[in-house]
Amino acid sequence: MQRAATASIAIGFCHCDSMPQLYGRPVQPEPTHPEPTIQAWVNAKLVPVDLPQVSDGVLITSGGKIIAVGTKADVKIPAGAVVVDAKGKWIMPGLVCTHSHIGGFGAADSSGPIQPGVRILDSLNVRDAGFRRALAGGLTTLNVMPGSGHLISGQTVYCKLRYHGSSPRVVDEILIRDKDGKSLGGLKMANGTNSQGDAPFPGTRGKSAYLVREQYIKAREYHAKVVAAGGDESKLPPRDLNLECLVEAMQGKRIVHHHTHRHDDIITVIRLSQEFGFQTVLHHVSDGWKVAKEIAAAKLPCSIIVLDSPGGKLEAKDLLFKNGKVLDEAGVRVAFHTDDWITDSRLFMRSAALAVRAGMNRAKAIDGLTLAGAEMLGLGDRIGSLTVGKDADFAILSGDPLSVYTRVLETWVEGKKAFDLSIPEDQLYAEGGVNAGSDLDPFLCCYAPAWQGGAK
């Protein structure tokens, strides 16, 4: 019903000769969204992240983008906009998870420790129920990673959860692309004990670092040959997918997402990233609080995990809730991640809340769920905050994002609703129940939520 009504308004909007000027920026229709609709949420508690919280907030989207953010007094609602009263609700940017394994642990296999040429997008199961659960947790962007059982586990993929209506059927529908249409992702690396093993895997930390250095040096030489060929195909070295990827990392075209736990392993990552100049995000960083000053000096951001208790392995035995606070106060940019299935994405906000429990600044913790993560994926100009011109990715919450009692009511991706707690199918992913873990769309003919007596 609403869709039909808004479509006609959208047509009217498209035919305007001059675009409305909101927040000083002309609104351009998004070419990939042929039917832009103006939608406005009013009376909301807005958490823009890049600006202070607003209690009498207005958010306006059109064509999949945010076209206005501010207070009721600041923002004029365009004629023809579909207006939703969000009184009592909070609206925050769609959460960004910098480290997820939803869709399966793909990319490198167990044949060797260094496989940068392997892409996880070639093995992603787009119908994994985890993607729908992530939406139920307010997530809209994921960095799906291979690994961490290798020194270099392959190429990660940045996904946008475009699960509008029926599930995407192929992985291409959830990729994030650059302006040339190339799908975006990083490179997963790891050190410490996960990537050690029997030959050909390294048995020690020294050997681990050596094997990585050897590959980057090879890549450097490979690149020198490519440059020397000066475009002459006959002089080009044989194409090497592995070295090509490492060259991209050294050129800053591909961010290295580096799994690391123990303090000395963290320092090793800093050393290697400085030797080869790859742009690095430290991931997990369990001992980060012990070397926070060094991380800050190296200007490396940290994507940290928060777990209910330390341990599980020796290198994570000092993983504590205070990690976020100590790193942040040392001047390190901090994001959180789920490492889903380690932490269920539906509980992602809880990670930030537990950091606040241990003393982390509240605004910084919310930044760590959104903008900090977006920037760590190199997507800070497109997502991560409620900012004019950015993708209209946001979550509507029943209350404070750091409260256990708060529920994600709706999740919007690029201006379209992708999760709605009031719809039984979405409720199933939010709460769990029979068929909630199924890869396929739930078979709703036989489904009744568990709390309504179970399947019929």
Add this chain to the structure above:
Amino acid sequence: MRFHLKMSRLSLLVLTCFLPLTTVSASEPVVVYGKKIVTATGKTYMDGIVICVDGKIQAVGSPDEFNVPGNAKVIRGEVVLPGLVDVRTCVGLSGILNFEHDSDQLESSSPLQPELRAIDAYNPREELVAYIRNYGVTTVHTGHAPGELISGQTMIVKTVGDTVESALMVDGRAIAVTLAEASTKSGKASPGTRGKQMAMLRSLLIEAREYSAKVAKKAAAKESAASEPDKEGKEKSKADEPVARNLKLEVLSEVLSGKKALLITADRAQDIASAIRLAEEFKIPLWLDSASDAHWMIPQLKAAGVTVLLHPSMARASGEKENLSFQTASKLREAGIPFAIQGGFEPYVPKVRVVLFEAAIAAAHGLSFEDAVESITLSPAKILGIQDRVGSIAVGKDADLAIYDGDPFEYTTHCTGVVIDGIVVSSDSQ
């Protein structure tokens, strides 16, 4: 039930004098003031007080009703709960490093080992025991993990003590059985199928029944021989000959007699049904452990009178647990099925789960605040049969308290104090 209130200084003194002097510690009295004292017995006191003397709760109520011992250690908090009880964990057998050296929760040399005792494997100085204690967990039902058809026994300990003996409340409380995937073997090893699992369990329980009958018969014969002193000496000595002890069958006999509980880990609905079938055949009360599909089996669980030791709310929704629901606790409560929320066993991370956090998620998904508190205090104490000592804030019970600076279930609230047996064991803000 106001007999303990309105005590005069004299009556307090008299009561103190008559307290048994068996308590090991001669600790100073502890007085806890709470803006809200949730006793878990249905009564909540606003601006209340709990007085702990000689390891026991001496009084609970409004401060103006009691005289506070002058030498008492005073603690103040926003919310005071009874010390939390984890109804099913492996902490202390399963260590923080998750190495061979600190992992004694599962012995895989044989699928049927009910004879393995938890007291022989528990490390009371394990860091994770202290870790959960700091969030208010004061009693745990811990022991052998899921993963073998019969993995061993469990026990109940307080989360203090330098030796297992000093921590122990109940030795050999249950035997741990695991149905389905987790205890299924591959190749030629058994059990390889669900059918074989049940056949193996039934065979062993039948053997135990015959063993206990034999022991009983022998005991009766011995008794009758003793009462007839005229009988031939030869016959008498035969009656004296004991049945050769069999630790495996001995333990299972205790399960058959109801002395030890039968704890069956099962997640899938079909495995829950098998667990019920087994318990009914041998007339054993069933503790159903984990029970992800419990929300799908409410009528069956109710009809069979099953008690559920519910999986952690934040357990991973994958594999046999793929159908788990955040709403299961509230569904069980609604149906009147006895249950408690467990910390459970994690083979990787988080290496131990804190029941406080698990109950919080249930409280956010349909379970009332009071019921969520009960699910990790009085309810597990009743299930475990230790409600005369722990599980609620009541006069005469062990002085085990957990103190918080706000709603205990809120993510950003801290546990600011923990008291066990009247001793302040933690005053850090966690």
